[in-house]
Amino acid sequence: AQSVTQLGSHVSVSEGALVLLRCNYSSSVPPYLFWYVQYPNQGLQLLLKYTSAATLVKGINGFEAEFKKSETSFHLTKPSAHMSDAAEYFCAVSAWGSQGNLIFGKGTKLSVKP
Amino acid sequence: GAGVSQSPSNKVTEKGKDVELRCDPISGHTALYWYRQSLGQGLEFLIYFQGNSAPDKSGLPSDRFSAERTGGSVSTLTIQRTQQEDSAVYLCASSSGTSVQETQYFGPGTRLLVL
Numbered sequence: 001a002q003s004v005t006q007l008g009s010h011v012s013v014s015e016g017a018l019v020l021l022r023c024n025y026s027s028s029v030p031p032y033l034f035w036y037v038q039y040p041n042q043g044l045q046l047l048l049k050y051t052s053a054a055t056l057v058k059g060i061n062g063f064e065a066e067f068k069k070s071e072t073s074f075h076l077t078k079p080s081a082h083m084s085d086a087a088e089y090f091c092a093v094s095a096w097g098s099q100g101n102l103i104f105g106k107g108t109k110l111s112v113k114p
Numbered sequence: 115g116a117g118v119s120q121s122p123s124n125k126v127t128e129k130g131k132d133v134e135l136r137c138d139p140i141s142g143h144t145a146l147y148w149y150r151q152s153l154g155q156g157l158e159f160l161i162y163f164q165g166n167s168a169p170d171k172s173g174l175p176s177d178r179f180s181a182e183r184t185g186g187s188v189s190t191l192t193i194q195r196t197q198q199e200d201s202a203v204y205l206c207a208s209s210s211g212t213s214v215q216e217t218q219y220f221g222p223g224t225r226l227l228v229l
Contacts, residue, residue: 043220
């Protein structure tokens with residue numbers, strides 16, 4: 001069975017500081033990994049996805065994530081936080097052989113202080 | 115272009131009543147998913163439709179939950195005899211194919227409150 005664990009339900013950073021949101025996965029087969037963002041009262045929007053091509057994946061809004069098989073991690077980073085980045089972020093996995101339904105982590109709420 | 119739409123955006127119902135939630139996927143998308151987002155459980159997969167194939171109902175929490183997809187487009191999620199623990203945001207997503215690499219596009223959700 002596949003699963004993802006997001007460390008830290010709440011993360012707070014200052015505007016301009018590095019954003020690091022952690023995600024570890026568990027999968028017995030090569031995983032496909034996703035990061036979604038949810039702004040208040042909105043649906044989920046894809047930030048980026050890893051599908052076994054480059055291990056460093058660049059997404060929208062300046063976010064990127066690196067797939068590290070040895071650490072079973074797919075952490076999300078952004079060099080400089082902006083106030084508009086305040087939202088909830090979800091890591092998800094979809095593995096080989098599945099019909100594509102995503103298994104989500106519990107989410108990390110990011111706050112950005114001025 | 116138009117994204118995934120869901121209706122109603124909010125629904126308040128009394129315990130024991132039935133509710134129907136609607137999802138309009140992106141035109142041409144063959145795959146449709148329902149998820150539930152609740153405080154205690156996070157985001158959970160409920161059911162998956164792909165074209166005319168039988169749906170994957172493996173995530174439905176009880177037999178009070180059912181869903182159908184008419185004409186390969188609009189989907190309705192029905193909850194019978196609602197319980198307070200059914201209170202959650204119900205999210206619908208669609209994608210253009212069956213590959214696990216396909217991006218799922220989410221609607222804004224229906225917020226259900228069972229009193």
